[in-house]
Amino acid sequence: MDRFFYRLECFLKGQVSRKTFLKILLGGLTSFVAGNAFLKYAFAKSEGSNGRISRGITGNADIIVAKGVDPYRNTVEAVKGIGGMGKFVRKGDTVLVKPNMAWDRTPEQAANTDPAVVAALVEMCYASGAKKVNVLDVTCNNEKLCYEHSGIAAAVKEKGANVYFPDHWNVVKAHFPYESPMEGWPVLRDAVDCDVFINVPVLKHHGLTGLTLSMKNLMGVCSGTRGMIHFNIGRKLADLTDFLKPDLTVIDATRVLRAHGPSGGDVNDVEKMDSVIVATDPLLADMYASKLFGKPPMEISYISEALARSPEKKDLAKAKVVELST
Amino acid sequence: MKVKKSVIFRRSSQVFFLLLFLYILWTTTYPLKGAFNADMFFKTDPNIMLAVALSERTIVAGLVLAFIIPVLTLIFGRFFCGWVCPFGTVIDAAGSLRRKKKALSDGVNARIRNIKYVLLAVSIAAAVLGHQYAWVLDPIAMMGRFISINLIPAVTGVVEKTFIFTMRDLGFRPEWLYSFYRALKGSFLGVETYVFANSAPILAMFALIMAFAAWVPRSWCRAICPLGAIYALLARYALLARTVERCTQCGMCSRDCRMGAIKDDLDYVKGECILCMDCVYTCAPGRIRFRFLPARGQGGHKTLVRQGGKGAISRADFILLMIGSILASGLKWAFKVPRKLIRPPGSQDEKAFVDKCVRCANCMKICPTKVLQPAFLESGPGGLWTPHLVNEIGYCEYNCDLCGRVCPTGAIPRLGLEEKKRAKLGLARVDRAKCIAWSAGMECLVCEEHCPVSHKAIKIDNVIVNGVVLGRPVVDEDLCIGCGICQNKCPVRPQRAIVVDPQK
Ligand code: SF4
Numbered sequence: 001m002d003r004f005f006y007r008l009e010c011f012l013k014g015q016v017s018r019k020t021f022l023k024i025l026l027g028g029l030t031s032f033v034a035g036n037a038f039l040k041y042a043f044a045k046s047e048g049s050n051g052r053i054s055r056g057i058t059g060n061a062d063i064i065v066a067k068g069v070d071p072y073r074n075t076v077e078a079v080k081g082i083g084g085m086g087k088f089v090r091k092g093d094t095v096l097v098k099p100n101m102a103w104d105r106t107p108e109q110a111a112n113t114d115p116a117v118v119a120a121l122v123e124m125c126y127a128s129g130a131k132k133v134n135v136l137d138v139t140c141n142n143e144k145l146c147y148e149h150s151g152i153a154a155a156v157k158e159k160g161a162n163v164y165f166p167d168h169w170n171v172v173k174a175h176f177p178y179e180s181p182m183e184g185w186p187v188l189r190d191a192v193d194c195d196v197f198i199n200v201p202v203l204k205h206h207g208l209t210g211l212t213l214s215m216k217n218l219m220g221v222c223s224g225t226r227g228m229i230h231f232n233i234g235r236k237l238a239d240l241t242d243f244l245k246p247d248l249t250v251i252d253a254t255r256v257l258r259a260h261g262p263s264g265g266d267v268n269d270v271e272k273m274d275s276v277i278v279a280t281d282p283l284l285a286d287m288y289a290s291k292l293f294g295k296p297p298m299e300i301s302y303i304s305e306a307l308a309r310s311p312e313k314k315d316l317a318k319a320k321v322v323e324l325s326t
Numbered sequence: 327m328k329v330k331k332s333v334i335f336r337r338s339s340q341v342f343f344l345l346l347f348l349y350i351l352w353t354t355t356y357p358l359k360g361a362f363n364a365d366m367f368f369k370t371d372p373n374i375m376l377a378v379a380l381s382e383r384t385i386v387a388g389l390v391l392a393f394i395i396p397v398l399t400l401i402f403g404r405f406f407c408g409w410v411c412p413f414g415t416v417i418d419a420a421g422s423l424r425r426k427k428k429a430l431s432d433g434v435n436a437r438i439r440n441i442k443y444v445l446l447a448v449s450i451a452a453a454v455l456g457h458q459y460a461w462v463l464d465p466i467a468m469m470g471r472f473i474s475i476n477l478i479p480a481v482t483g484v485v486e487k488t489f490i491f492t493m494r495d496l497g498f499r500p501e502w503l504y505s506f507y508r509a510l511k512g513s514f515l516g517v518e519t520y521v522f523a524n525s526a527p528i529l530a531m532f533a534l535i536m537a538f539a540a541w542v543p544r545s546w547c548r549a550i551c552p553l554g555a556i557y558a559l560l561a562r563y564a565l566l567a568r569t570v571e572r573c574t575q576c577g578m579c580s581r582d583c584r585m586g587a588i589k590d591d592l593d594y595v596k597g598e599c600i601l602c603m604d605c606v607y608t609c610a611p612g613r614i615r616f617r618f619l620p621a622r623g624q625g626g627h628k629t630l631v632r633q634g635g636k637g638a639i640s641r642a643d644f645i646l647l648m649i650g651s652i653l654a655s656g657l658k659w660a661f662k663v664p665r666k667l668i669r670p671p672g673s674q675d676e677k678a679f680v681d682k683c684v685r686c687a688n689c690m691k692i693c694p695t696k697v698l699q700p701a702f703l704e705s706g707p708g709g710l711w712t713p714h715l716v717n718e719i720g721y722c723e724y725n726c727d728l729c730g731r732v733c734p735t736g737a738i739p740r741l742g743l744e745e746k747k748r749a750k751l752g753l754a755r756v757d758r759a760k761c762i763a764w765s766a767g768m769e770c771l772v773c774e775e776h777c778p779v780s781h782k783a784i785k786i787d788n789v790i791v792n793g794v795v796l797g798r799p800v801v802d803e804d805l806c807i808g809c810g811i812c813q814n815k816c817p818v819r820p821q822r823a824i825v826v827d828p829q830k
Pocket of ligand 1: 547
């Protein structure tokens with residue numbers, strides 16, 4: 001031990017000659033410059049993406065609505081109704097479940113997706129052989145507080161999901177085949193690279209757009225200054241939906257925030273609707289949900305924008321809707 | 327080689343307390359689940375706690391803790407400096423960088439030793455006059471500030487950047503590394519790494535003191551430290567004292583003493599001895615011991631140094647002292663600037679806040695959005711390094727009252743969550759010329775979307791432009807609490823279109 005201390009002392013107090021000092025200095029400078037040049041090179045090739053590749057699976061019906069007091073059962077039954085999770089998730093898949101947990105609010109305040117709905121989906125994904133189920137959201141309030149107070153992180157961790165805070169350095173730049181105001185927008189890589197994308201919004205009031213629905217919920221995988229998406233929001237969200245092509249949309253309408261959304265906070269604004277809506281087409285899901293809320297779908301800018309692109313969906317009455325009660 | 331048992335013992339104690347201090351500051355973060363109270367170290371610092379209590383004429387919560395170490399000092403002497411003080415530990419480490427230690431002569435030692443008493447007296451006099459300046463030189467606060475504002479952000483930043491470099495730029499991204507990184511992000515690193523504004527002067531002050539310590543060992547503790555001065559005054563009456571028997575007058579101990587406490591005549595200044603045990607170890611014949619209540623004649627050295635003449639504060643010092651304290655208290659008054667900073671929740675009285683704040687940086691460390699940043703000269707020199715809200719960086723999180731829970735002096739009061747949610751920090755104001763909804767007729771309302779007040783302190787004013795309904799934000803002055811999330815999230819750059827003004 002004493003020897004060791006002696007050596008250490010010799011090392012710490014040893015003399016450094018001028019030559020060595022200059023050598024070290026020069027070496028340091030060169031590596032710094034070289035490193036910088038390398039970094040510039042690495043940054044220069046920004047990674048673009050032409051959008052998520054979806055398997056394009058359709059369900060047994062266009063829209064399934066399950067009503068009942070237990071949100072967990074509602075979710076299970078609704079997914080069963082559309083054909084079962086096995087239809088979407090294959091063995092070894094990486095699944096992204098994207099709830100709305102953007103706000104530092106409790107489940108009772110209904111600003112975030114109900115934890116039981118998300119947990120049920122995670123469980124079903126694993127039962128269908130998923131390798132990994134990721135759960136994340138780019139939050140509006142502090143990440144840790146949102147993940148914890150929404151109750152979602154704890155609920156899905158119990159089912160084995162991989163809950164983590166998104167990395168804003170790990171993004172791809174969105175490219176569109178047509179001219180888009182979202183061109184070049186940074187989107188989380190995990191949202192684009194996953195095999196199955198399940199979008200789990202909560203139905204609630206929203207000041208600017210009227211309602212927060214599945215398309216609006218996709219903003220939660222965008223990085224960058226997201227406030228900017230608000231100008232011309234209809235167009236941007238329609239393009240974003242087109243880019244991400246969610247395979248399954250599950251709208252949680254268990255507790256619905258009727259006013260002062262999207263953050264809410266007052267439990268008196270919350271109405272129990274006890275429903276879960278499942279669809280493969282995000283547009284149909286949003287249209288149905290907005291009707292359920294009592295708002296004409298055409299009043300929601302992103303719905304009307306998306307409808308202008310596929311006018312054949314305009315008439316909700318033509319869609320095959322199955323209502324279950326659990 | 328003789329095993330330096332007591333020296334090793336002391337070093338372990340120093341390392342232990344330094345690590346403890348680091349651990350406490352590291353866990354000063356949401357959800358505040360460390361094993362110790364975040365403000366523990368600061369509360370046991372009599373220098374700042376008593377100064378705050380004196381200048382504000384209040385009993386600070388937990389004030390009794392400030393008496394623990396003084397009482398122990400009356401028994402053991404200035405053990406705190408040699409065995410506990412984390413600042414002293416780093417100073418020791420800096421001092422050991424140089425092999426040839428600079429030894430000062432007796433005269434110089436005696437003179438610089440008195441500086442710290444003068445400084446302490448200035449700060450006490452200022453406190454009596456109602457101004458708290460103890461923070462300026464307090465070692466514990468300085469250490470906390472350095473760790474929270476410089477060290478931790480630097481370490482986490484470098485670790486995170488290394489990970490990002492490996493995984494993004496080098497493309498090495500195996501599953502295990504990524505999961506490890508994610509686990510770190512949820513714990514050690516924090517979700518986002520950050521840097522503090524105005525952190526350079528804090529580092530500079532720390533580095534300067536360390537440079538001096540490398541030049542003359544423990545130069546800070548000998549000459550400047552006000553906390554050391556308090557303990558030195560008490561240590562004079564300590565029960566434990568150094569004794570020497572049958573001294574051979576070799577003078578080794580005097581040459582090696584890191585505090586310059588052993589004089590040329592081999593007598594020692596009791597108040598300066600930090601019980602580092604070096605002399606016990608260096609004394610070749612092993613004749614130095616520390617004993618409780620040694621008999622007067624033991625060892626042939628006077629063990630108690632009589633104060634008077636050189637040892638005490640001279641008349642010149644006293645006059646200097648008075649001038650100094652008057653200047654010091656005049657400083658804040660002379661540089662008085664109109665209130666333009668937004669202070670943490672519950673501390674809206676600027677004068678009381680600045681006087682209670684000891685700049686320990688606990689609140690800035692724990693703030694989850696890092697809206698709390700150290701001020702520089704924005705509110706005058708008197709407000710240096712006090713926390714204020716910079717809404718471009720963060721915003722006051724609605725469901726959070728952590729800053730008040732870690733403040734050692736109550737500068738930020740413990741409001742409790744419900745009351746904190748109602749505490750007004752300022753008032754938001756929409757700049758209609760900049761706001762794109764008002765000036766350019768574009769849809770935005772990001773501010774309204776984020777407003778955490780449950781019935782929205784930002785109301786929507788609807789107009790119909792070209793047949794389309796357009797919402798424009800209007801602030802409800804009664805509901806607005808000035809949390810600043812609107813300013814933080816407003817997408818208009820470079821200046822935001824909605825800003826929070828401090829309350830009048
Ligand atoms: S003199 Fe001050 S800085 Fe030095 S060890 Fe003592 S308390 Fe710490």
